[in-house]
Amino acid sequence: MSKWIFLALVVLALWYGYRWYERTKRIRAEERGRVRAGAAPASRTSEDMRQCPACGVYIAADAAPCARPDCPQRARRA
């Protein structure tokens, strides 16, 4: 009979261990996501965005030029 009590305790320990593992994994993932969400806008603003005078579209400084032949981005690249 004590064998079954021992088995029940082992199952309980495994169950609680599994739940604890899942919870810490979830909390760690949430913390990683929070750090990523805080870092994303900073990296986005550090990107040098400028408005193209020819087409009026905001593009990154190292972006490809638009289809217009007078696009300054084209001259910058040439």
Ligand SMILES: [Zn+2]
């Ligand atoms: Zn352009």
